[in-house]
Amino acid sequence: MSRYDLTDLEPLLPNKPRGVPRVDDRRVLNGIFWVLRSGAPWRDLPGRYGPPTTCYNRFVRWRKAGVWDRLMDAITKAHDSKVQMIDTSIVRVHQQGATGKKGDRDHCLGRSRGGLTTKIHALVDAKGRPIKLMLTAGQKSDIASAADLITDLPEGAMLLADKGYDANTLRNAVIERKAWANIPPKVNRKGPICFSPFLYKARNLIERFFNKTKQFRRIATRYDKLAENYLAAVKLVAIRIWLRAYESTS
Known part of the structure; x- marks a missing residue:
């Protein structure tokens, strides 16, 4: 094998x-x-x-x-919802991934200082296991997909994110779900907010998740022309991470 x-x-x-x-x-x-x-x-x-x-x-x-989507939905039902984390990771696009036909379709390609890039937006649980995944063009802000990622944030949960997510719109969206956003304040934020540096230390789990995904070379570099195919590949790797977690506890 x-x-x-x-x-x-x-x-x-x-x-x-x-x-x-x-x-x-x-x-x-x-x-x-x-x-x-x-x-x-x-x-x-x-x-x-x-x-x-x-x-x-x-x-x-x-x-x-929709098979990969259904697999992702089925396997992530066991996630630990008490603590959830959001973050993004930039991926370089190989030249063969930038040759898709132009048109109305969103290829999630953007130009930045490093060239053509795609951004992976992820929501993981308290154990660093992926719950939701999305793509945008690389130049999009980290917070661009935050609202879509936390639509199922349960009451009483804590959301961890870095200061790039420090925006009143996101904080209010979390409050509406009767949850708590533990996000460090930006230097220009006016007025005090509730923030726990101790609880924030757990956020490294989402960084570990991205490190695991990028051990797969077709995730670390995007070769797919279609964003749908690349996202499907990311979800398949996420499913494998879940299976490995199950194996380690069995």
Whole structure:
């Protein structure tokens, strides 16, 4: 077994009881994860995982069918909601990821000092396990997707974020949910706010989450032309992080 191989997701995958037997799901999933981890082009997929076109086509077809989204929703139901954290991470876009067709579709590409970039917005739980993931262009502010990430923030929860999220709009949104925003104040903030530096130390868990995702080279650098495919890849890596967490406690 390769060190890139997966344990068990088959019970959560679509079932096809009739028709021509398809290539084994485990084999295909391991092939997809091999590409995500190694950063290699799909065409360089080792033969033990089957035809590269089979792995790529199933990855895209299941993304379009919402399979990866449903897997993410199902596996994150067990999250610890008492403490949640939001943050972002910038990803460089490879030149082959910047050749998508222009038009109305949002490719989540933006120009910054480092060139073309995409920004991953993440919400994780008290154990650093991902709950929600979103993409924007790299030049978008960190707080741009904060309101969408915390729509399910439960009553009594604590939200941790760095001072880039110190805005009255976000604080008020958290208060409306009867939760508490533990966010350090910006230097230009007027008036005192409630902030605990001790509780804030736990925020390093979301930074660890981003470090884990970027061990997968196709996440650390974006090669996908379509934002939908890149986000699906990030979600698959997030699912793997959850599975590893389950394995460590079993």
